[in-house]
Amino acid sequence: MTSTTTWTTGRPADSGDQKSPTPGAPVPPAPKGHRLAGLKDRLYWGVSDALAVTQRNLIAYTRIPEMMVFSSIQPIMFVLLFRYVLGGAIHPVGYTYVGYLMPGIFVQTVCFGAMSTGIGLAEDLGKGLVERFRSLPMARSAVLAGRTTADLCRNVFVVLLMTVVGVAVGFRSGTGFFSFMAGVFILLAFAYALSWGSALIGLSARNAETAQAMAFPLLFPLTFASSAFAPVSSMPGWLQAFVRNQPVTVVIDACRHLMVVGPQPGSTWKALAWIVGMLAVFGPLAVRKYRRIA
Amino acid sequence: MENAAIVASGLVKRFGDVPALDGIDLAVPPGTVFGLLGPNGAGKTTTVRILTTILRPDAGEARVLGHDVVADPEAVRNSIGLAGQYAAVDENLTGAENLRLVGKLTHLPRPLIRERAAELLERFDLSAAANRPVKTYSGGMRRRLDLAASLVHRPPVLFLDEPTTGLDPRSRSDLWAVIEDLVAEGTTVLLTTQYLEEADRLADQLAVVDHGRIIAQGTPGELKAGLGSTVIEIGMPGEGSALMALQALVPLGVMPPTLDGTTVKLTVADGPSVLLDALRALDTEGIAPTGVTLREPSLDDVFLSLTGHAAVEESAA
Numbered sequence: 001m002t003s004t005t006t007w008t009t010g011r012p013a014d015s016g017d018q019k020s021p022t023p024g025a026p027v028p029p030a031p032k033g034h035r036l037a038g039l040k041d042r043l044y045w046g047v048s049d050a051l052a053v054t055q056r057n058l059i060a061y062t063r064i065p066e067m068m069v070f071s072s073i074q075p076i077m078f079v080l081l082f083r084y085v086l087g088g089a090i091h092p093v094g095y096t097y098v099g100y101l102m103p104g105i106f107v108q109t110v111c112f113g114a115m116s117t118g119i120g121l122a123e124d125l126g127k128g129l130v131e132r133f134r135s136l137p138m139a140r141s142a143v144l145a146g147r148t149t150a151d152l153c154r155n156v157f158v159v160l161l162m163t164v165v166g167v168a169v170g171f172r173s174g175t176g177f178f179s180f181m182a183g184v185f186i187l188l189a190f191a192y193a194l195s196w197g198s199a200l201i202g203l204s205a206r207n208a209e210t211a212q213a214m215a216f217p218l219l220f221p222l223t224f225a226s227s228a229f230a231p232v233s234s235m236p237g238w239l240q241a242f243v244r245n246q247p248v249t250v251v252i253d254a255c256r257h258l259m260v261v262g263p264q265p266g267s268t269w270k271a272l273a274w275i276v277g278m279l280a281v282f283g284p285l286a287v288r289k290y291r292r293i294a
Numbered sequence: 295m296e297n298a299a300i301v302a303s304g305l306v307k308r309f310g311d312v313p314a315l316d317g318i319d320l321a322v323p324p325g326t327v328f329g330l331l332g333p334n335g336a337g338k339t340t341t342v343r344i345l346t347t348i349l350r351p352d353a354g355e356a357r358v359l360g361h362d363v364v365a366d367p368e369a370v371r372n373s374i375g376l377a378g379q380y381a382a383v384d385e386n387l388t389g390a391e392n393l394r395l396v397g398k399l400t401h402l403p404r405p406l407i408r409e410r411a412a413e414l415l416e417r418f419d420l421s422a423a424a425n426r427p428v429k430t431y432s433g434g435m436r437r438r439l440d441l442a443a444s445l446v447h448r449p450p451v452l453f454l455d456e457p458t459t460g461l462d463p464r465s466r467s468d469l470w471a472v473i474e475d476l477v478a479e480g481t482t483v484l485l486t487t488q489y490l491e492e493a494d495r496l497a498d499q500l501a502v503v504d505h506g507r508i509i510a511q512g513t514p515g516e517l518k519a520g521l522g523s524t525v526i527e528i529g530m531p532g533e534g535s536a537l538m539a540l541q542a543l544v545p546l547g548v549m550p551p552t553l554d555g556t557t558v559k560l561t562v563a564d565g566p567s568v569l570l571d572a573l574r575a576l577d578t579e580g581i582a583p584t585g586v587t588l589r590e591p592s593l594d595d596v597f598l599s600l601t602g603h604a605a606v607e608e609s610a611a
Contacts, residue, residue: 045401052398060386063427128382132443135346135453137371138399 046139053133053146057120058153071116072158075109076165082229083169092231094261099174102166103183103255104228107248109162110155110191111223115215117151117195118202122211125203125293144290148195155191159184173259183258186271190251193275196282203289222248247274299324299451299482300345304354307340307506314340316506317354322484322499324450327477329497329514330486331596337506338486339379342455345484346376358451372400375444379456382440385429389420389439392428393446400447414442418472434465441472452476454485458492470495490596494518502600509600518591524565525595526572528558529585539583542575549599561591561599 061068079101082090087097124130124143133143163171173180198215205211225239226248232240243249254271257264300322307315315337322328330338343349345356347367355362361369383392390411397407415424418438428436437457444452454473458466473496477483487493493500494514502510502517510517528543530536536556543551543560546568551560562568565588576583 048401049399052395056384056387056391056395059391060384063386127385128378129384131343131348131378132376132382132396133399134348135371135374135376136396136399137368137401137447142399 042139046141046145049139049142050145050149052138053142054149054153057147057150061150061154071113072161074112075105075158075162078108079105079162079165079169086229090230090234095256096170098166098170099172099260100231100256101229102162102171103259104226104252105166106159106162106187106255107190107226107252108223108228109158110187111194111219111248113151113155113158114191114194114198115212115219116154116198117147118198118200118205118211118215119208120147120151121199121202122205123208126207130293140291141287144196144199144286148192148199151195152188152192155188159187175259175262179263180259182263182268183255186251186254186258186268186275189275190247190271190278193278193282196279196286199286200282200289203286203293222246227252247271247278250274297324298322300328300356300358300484302341302345302354302356305341305344305351305356306353307337307344307349307351313506315344315351318503318506318508320501320508320511322482324482325477325480326498327473327483327485327496329493329500330484330503331488331490331493331500332486332503333488336503338503339455340506341503342376342453342484342486346374346453347371372447373449373451375447375449375452377437377441377444377452377454377457379459383428383436383443386427388425388427389415389431389435389442390424392439392443396443396446402447410446414445418442434461434468437461437465437469438472441469445476450480451482452484454483456486456488459488466492490591502596504600517596523591524562524568525587525589525591526560526562526565526569527585527587527589528560528572528576528583529587530556530558530581531584532556535581538579538581539576542579542581543572546572546575552598561595 082101082105083098087101090097090100092100121130121143124133124147130143175183198211201214201218202211205214225243226246227243228248232243232249235243250267251271251274254267257267298321300320302321303319305315305318306313318337318341320328320330320341330341332338340349344351345358345363347363347370350364355364357363358370359373361373363370383389384395387395393411393414394407397410402410412421412424415421418441420435420439420442423431423435428439431439441454441457457473458469461469470492473483473485477496483496485492485496497514500512500514500517501508528539530539533556536553536558539558540551540553543558547560547562549561551558553559560568560572569586569588573583573586
């Protein structure tokens, strides 16, 4: 047992290390200038704090590898299901089915991945970590910025993984490297915007289970009542109106164009407009919610 | 108090219609321990959250080392450490990673962070577990890490919200010793607790909180002198003899003895000698007790005598 040695006597043994100050002794806090210093310092610490929180969240992801594995298995099963079981019956015009499917899978995967932002924040709230963060002289923005940035990094990994899976089942980009990467950019930007929406849900839910329960009924219709797996024209008219105009379809269409058949400025701009719009709405709402949490 | 490390005056906070704080005033001189004693829901944690800038008061003001908690929260955050009953450390990180994270977020110079983390792990006997994820830690280890995390940037003022709630007696007395060391080094501590024993051992000044108000304040000695430092409980064979005993014991206690069923409860300043007098008095009356207990007053006794209601709130709301 480690706790049988006495730490109660306090000070560590004086092992010739006279310069080391007494632990816990009140010394004026280290950063002196940054409170009154200019915007530049504020920005520096804002970024530094956000990176520290990002790193903490990424380390946490590596400590629960089973979560990463299982959250990757589900989209891979979707790929296999639609590619080999259902896909033969679906005939989108102008695409091979695997070419049609993979952009849909990419977007679906980042949509469900976005739930982790809200779940993570709800957990931090429930466990009192946010409380500790709020008592530290760190940038107020760092908790949200660090969480969404960590989830962006996670999505980079997920998109990479799904690209490899796609290639393994016969997916080929027909548009060249740069156009494909533009599609990846749209995908990641959409995922980032969704993370802020998820943050809003997580901060409202305040515990992981509730956050998940709240997010799922929102994400399920958005991802399945979309153009992800089947052409919109095969759906009943009343549904088409919703499917064509909801953001998941818009982003999938933009990715399909950029990654598979060739960019169309119209679809790209429409996707970017949704992304910017979602950030503009969810960002401030999440920040406001975070500030008001008692 | 002009040079107090922590001052609060007239703090009011409501959550919806529920008043959590109803005018809290306190002043903590530098280098001392101030204990807020009270049951769950009395307003202790709300007070701490306002003083640590987590929550804004609806009315009143508070200063920590002269910095206003509402107007200048960042200066306050630079001078305080907070350790809580929730042991707010990240379970997925190791002990060392947790401390380094706090080091970064309190803007310690980079080269110092590693050194400071190692030093605290050593001090809190966590060196052997430094590179293990916190989820493998015991409750006492987590609490020690939580306290260590609040000390990374050497805050001159420390807030401890029920630091030992839920700990076993050994871990509790270990943590008390650490807190005493910190105070000996000059740290100012505000601590909340439900345990009279803890308040008595650690605090220089005590305030008893109930329903968002401070209902009694003083040194532990003063409070105990007012309340009696010992409780004598004498069990009687029946209600008639209990009433007789009640009468016979009136002159002996700090306050009138009370009756609970067939047990007479007497709060006194000097337990053993009053016990002798009490037994003599009963003997004179010709009544014999069935049981005698001598014990320290509990939080319940304090509350009962100060408020007339028990610390553990009855069902009425």
